[in-house]
Amino acid sequence: xxxxxxxxxxxxxxxxxxxxxxxxxxxxxxxxxxxxxxxxxxxxxxxxxxxxxxxxxxxxxxxxxxxxxxxxxxxxxxxxxxxxxxxxxxxxxxxxxxxxxxxxxxxxxxxxxxxxxxxxxxxxxxxxxxxxxxxxxxxxxxxxxxxxxxxxxxxxxxxxxxxxxxxxxxxxxxxxxxxxxxxxxxxxxxxxxxxxxxxxxxxxxxxxxxxxxxxxxxxxxxxxxxxxxxxxxxxxxxxxxxxxxxxxxxxxxxxxxxxxxxxxxxxxxxxxxxxxxxxxxxxxxxxxxxxxxxxxxxxxxxxxxxxxxxxxxxxxxxxxx
Amino acid sequence: xxxxxxxxxxxxxxxxxxxxxxxxxxxxxxxxxxxxxxxxxxxxxxxxxxxxxxxxxxxxxxxxxxxxxxxxxxxxxxxxxxxxxxxxxxxxxxxxxxxxxxxxxxxxxxxxxxxxxxxxxxxxxxxxxxxxxxxxxxxxxxxxxxxxxxxxxxxxxxxxxxxxxxxxxxxxxxxxxxxxxxxxxxxxxxxxxxxxxxxxxxxxxxxxxxxxxxxxxxxxxxxxxxxxxxxxxxxxxxxxxxxxxxxxxxxxxxxxxxxxxxxxxxxxxxxxxxxxxxxxxxxxxxxxxxxxxx
Numbered sequence: 236x237x238x239x240x241x242x243x244x245x246x247x248x249x250x251x252x253x254x255x256x257x258x259x260x261x262x263x264x265x266x267x268x269x270x271x272x273x274x275x276x277x278x279x280x281x282x283x284x285x286x287x288x289x290x291x292x293x294x295x296x297x298x299x300x301x302x303x304x305x306x307x308x309x310x311x312x313x314x315x316x317x318x319x320x321x322x323x324x325x326x327x328x329x330x331x332x333x334x335x336x337x338x339x340x341x342x343x344x345x346x347x348x349x350x351x352x353x354x355x356x357x358x359x360x361x362x363x364x365x366x367x368x369x370x371x372x373x374x375x376x377x378x379x380x381x382x383x384x385x386x387x388x389x390x391x392x393x394x395x396x397x398x399x400x401x402x403x404x405x406x407x408x409x410x411x412x413x414x415x416x417x418x419x420x421x422x423x424x425x426x427x428x429x430x431x432x433x434x435x436x437x438x439x440x441x442x443x444x445x446x447x448x449x450x451x452x453x454x455x456x457x458x459x460x461x462x463x464x465x466x467x468x469x470x471x472x473x474x475x476x477x478x479x480x481x482x483x484x485x486x487x488x489x490x491x492x493x494x495x496x497x498x499x500x501x502x503x504x505x506x507x508x509x510x511x512x513x514x515x516x517x518x519x520x521x522x523x524x525x526x527x528x529x530x531x532x533x534x535x536x537x538x539x540x541x542x543x544x545x546x547x548x549x550x551x552x553x554x555x556x
Numbered sequence: 557x558x559x560x561x562x563x564x565x566x567x568x569x570x571x572x573x574x575x576x577x578x579x580x581x582x583x584x585x586x587x588x589x590x591x592x593x594x595x596x597x598x599x600x601x602x603x604x605x606x607x608x609x610x611x612x613x614x615x616x617x618x619x620x621x622x623x624x625x626x627x628x629x630x631x632x633x634x635x636x637x638x639x640x641x642x643x644x645x646x647x648x649x650x651x652x653x654x655x656x657x658x659x660x661x662x663x664x665x666x667x668x669x670x671x672x673x674x675x676x677x678x679x680x681x682x683x684x685x686x687x688x689x690x691x692x693x694x695x696x697x698x699x700x701x702x703x704x705x706x707x708x709x710x711x712x713x714x715x716x717x718x719x720x721x722x723x724x725x726x727x728x729x730x731x732x733x734x735x736x737x738x739x740x741x742x743x744x745x746x747x748x749x750x751x752x753x754x755x756x757x758x759x760x761x762x763x764x765x766x767x768x769x770x771x772x773x774x775x776x777x778x779x780x781x782x783x784x785x786x787x788x789x790x791x792x793x794x795x796x797x798x799x800x801x802x803x804x805x806x807x808x809x810x811x812x813x814x815x816x817x818x819x820x821x822x823x824x825x826x827x828x829x830x831x832x833x834x835x836x837x838x839x840x841x842x843x844x845x846x847x848x849x850x
Contacts, residue, residue, distance in 0.1 A: 262663045268737035269656035273668055276653035276707050280675060283704040286688050287680025293687070304687075349580070352573045367834055368581045371588070374829040376766035378784045379822050382791025383587060386594075386818055393590060396606050425584065433841055457566040482677070490769045494792055515683045516773060528681040536678065 294526035307522075314526035323505070331506040331531075334492070338420045339480055345428040347473060350435030351461055354442075366436075369429030380426055381494040384418055385409055410499035419495060419504075434476070438469040474550045482539025507531045588830075595619070595819035599812050618820030621813065628821070630779060631786035638771075638782055639764040642702040647756045649706050651749065654715025655741060672709045686773060700774035701764075701782075711756050718752040719745070755839050762829060783825055790814070790821050 263270060289304070294314060296307040318324060349369070356362040372380070388394050388408035395405040408414045442465060450460050493512055496504045507527060515524030562570065593607050601613035622628055656662045657669060679685075685704065694700040722745070730740050746753075768784035775781060794814055833840070 259663045262661070266662075266737055268741070269659070269662060270664075272652040272737075272741070273656050275649045276712065277668060277671065279649065279703070279707045280672060282692075283685065283688060283707070284675040284679060287684035288678070289680070290684030290687055291680045293684065300687075300690075352577055355570060355573050356577070363837075365577055365581060367837060368584055370837070370840075371830055371833070372584060374762060374766075374833050375826050376768070376784055376787075378766075378768050378787045378791065379826050382787065382818065382822055383591065385792060386822070387587060387590070391603055393606060425587075429584070437841075456563065457569045490767075493769070493772075494788065511682060515686075521683050521687065525681060525683040528683060532678065532681060539677070 291525060291529055293522050294529045296522060298522040298525075310522075314523045315530065317523065318527050318530065323510075326502070327505060327507055327510055330503055331508075334416055334419065334506055337416060338423060341420055342424050342428065343477070343480060345424050346431035347435055347469070349428060349432040350439055350469070351465055353432065353436055354439045354465060355457075355461075366429070369432070371429075372426040373430035375426065377491050377494060380422055381491060384422055384495070388418065407499075409495070410497060412500045412502040412504070415495065415500045415503040419491065423491070434472060435469050438472045439465055442468045471550070474546045478539065478543045478546055481542035482535055591819055591822050595823045597819075599815045603815075618816040619824070621817050622820045622824050625817075627778075627781075627786050627789075628783070628824075631781055631783040632825075634780060635765055635782035635784070638698055638701050639761050641698065642706070642764045643757050643760040645702055646706045646708060646711065646760045647753060650708055650711035650756060651715050651753060653707075654712045655719050655745060657712065658716045658719035672707075672712060676709050682773070689774060695774055696776045696780065698780075701770050705770065708760075711759070714756060715752055718749065722748055751839075751842070755842055758836055758839055765829070787821055787825055791818055 293304055293307065295309060295311060296304070297310050297313075298304070298307045302308075353362060353365065353369075356365065375383075386392055390405045390407060394408070399405060406414070408418060446464050447460055450464060455463070492504060492506050492509050496509045501509075508531075511524050511528050511531070514520045514527070590607065594602055595618055596614045596616065597608070598613050598615045598617075601608065605613070657665055659665070689695060689700050689704055694703065726744050727740055730744060735743075766784065768782075768788055771780075771782050771785050772788075775785070
């Protein structure tokens with residue numbers, strides 16, 4: 236919902252709409268300091284956000300650093316064709332889709348349920364303390380979280396000690412491909428769900444207690460009240476979070492996959508972001524890598540608009556775009 | 557609410573909810589406690605017995621190694637430098653930009669805001685950004701880590717939302733008295749803006765401190781590595797600095813030392829933030845809330 240605040244600007248019918256060019260120029264002249272204030276952000280955005288957008292052209296070229304972006308030769312859709320025909324294309328695509336879709340299906344409801352449960356803790360101090368613990372993993376770095384996975388789930392680690400204690404054989408959690416997705420998704424929930432619940436907890440604070448009182452008098456059970464009062468209250472927030480999650484906007488990228496990736500589990504752990512990193516930075520294959528990334532961006536945008544469209548339909552016309 | 561007695565069924569549901577929450581808290585702090593206890597243990601004892609509370613199995617060797625390791629100390633200092641510089645730059649840039657955008661009559665507000673918002677949805681991506689940074693000669697310098705990510709649209713929106721909530725009377729009075737926007741901003745707005753500056757600074761610092769990816773891409777010289785990249789070597793790539801073990805030849809000893817360092821490294825690197833964050837909890841939450849206000 237943060238993102239919407241910029242898009243749906245307050246639509247006050249200010250007189251400014253009708254003021255002329257001369258007046259605008261006079262305003263700029265009189266308030267030049269304001270323009271100097273925004274200048275650094277605008278310049279940095281143009282250099283580090285818009286220039287790379289122009290740089291995406293290299294996806295259609297055979298980029299060489301010496302010739303530069305403009306000077307490099309055009310190759311059209313060559314890199315895209317090469318990617319689509321690559322033997323690992325399907326694997327990469329399905330790995331990426333599965334990791335994200337399972338992650339979304341499993342991870343998305345957890346913060347909501349968490350917030351609904353936290354909302355039932357009446358003692359403010361108790362609630363604060365629980366939240367304190369739930370938010371803590373958010374402050375641990377990805378490197379440390381993955382490091383903890385390696386330690387806890389190593390063949391001789393505590394989890395495998397339990398497995399052995401129950402008569403099993405030690406499992407290679409960090410190198411067997413089958414375990415990659417569960418490890419990735421569950422550790423993500425462990426780290427992020429508490430923090431993600433904040434926004435829903437805040438939205439639940441807006442529920443009018445009178446509604447609950449009235450419903451209780453009418454004989455509604457606690458579960459019924461959660462279902463029919465609390466849940467509808469946070470529905471708009473849920474809608475926006477779904478769109479953002481589907482568009483991959485909130486995702487910080489494939490940092491964690493890059494850390495968890497290894498040659499043994501790459502059958503499942505090789506996703507588009509790890510692939511882009513490998514061919515781009517380890518093999519310096521810039522054009523091809525940029526093409527793969529552009530493909531990924533386009534998929535994300537399509538997802539964003541599709542989900543936005545669906546959510547708008549079911550959410551009385553409220554989407555984010 | 558409290559005046560109405562909950563039914564028996566509701567009490568059961570509440571009990572279940574409370575139990576679940578307690579279990580979740582245990583699931584979250586369990587691994588953390590394991591790390592802390594394990595970091596004090598002798599690796600062979602840990603390997604054979606698992607966690608034990610027999611103090612004869614305890615050792616501070618892991619911590620001694622970590623704290624005498626130049627790479628870790630260097631990484632810590634590098635991270636401190638990078639994150640501090642980044643925080644100062646990004647907070648200044650975003651607060652400066654947020655102020656004019658909060659003014660209703662600011663000519664060009666829509667255009668500039670659109671320029672920023674578009675970047676939230678679409679970007680050139682990793683490689684083109686890398687090439688821009690490279691062509692500016694920033695590779696392998698601190699600037700690659702503190703400049704390209706300095707504009708955070710999310711932070712600008714947070715700042716803008718905050719400024720919108722400030723009373724406008726003082727600005728207008730000052731303006732009538734002939735004060736420039738520069739004077740107004742620094743003598744009236746900034747003193748009132750400590751909360752938002754603090755929130756943005758916390759977010760920026762923590763985010764940058766915990767990030768490894770930017771430095772992975774942009775830094776080559778290992779002496780410039782921030783803490784997270786050093787940790788990646790120790791925890792994930794399983795590499796111990798050969799200088800430390802130069803005197804020790806045996807492979808088994810090397811493995812033992814690398815295990816020993818892991819736990820202590822995890823604890824030492826995560827503890828500062830985990831210990832500090834409860835004091836700042838309300839500010840962090842505020843950050844999420846302010847952003848959610850339209």
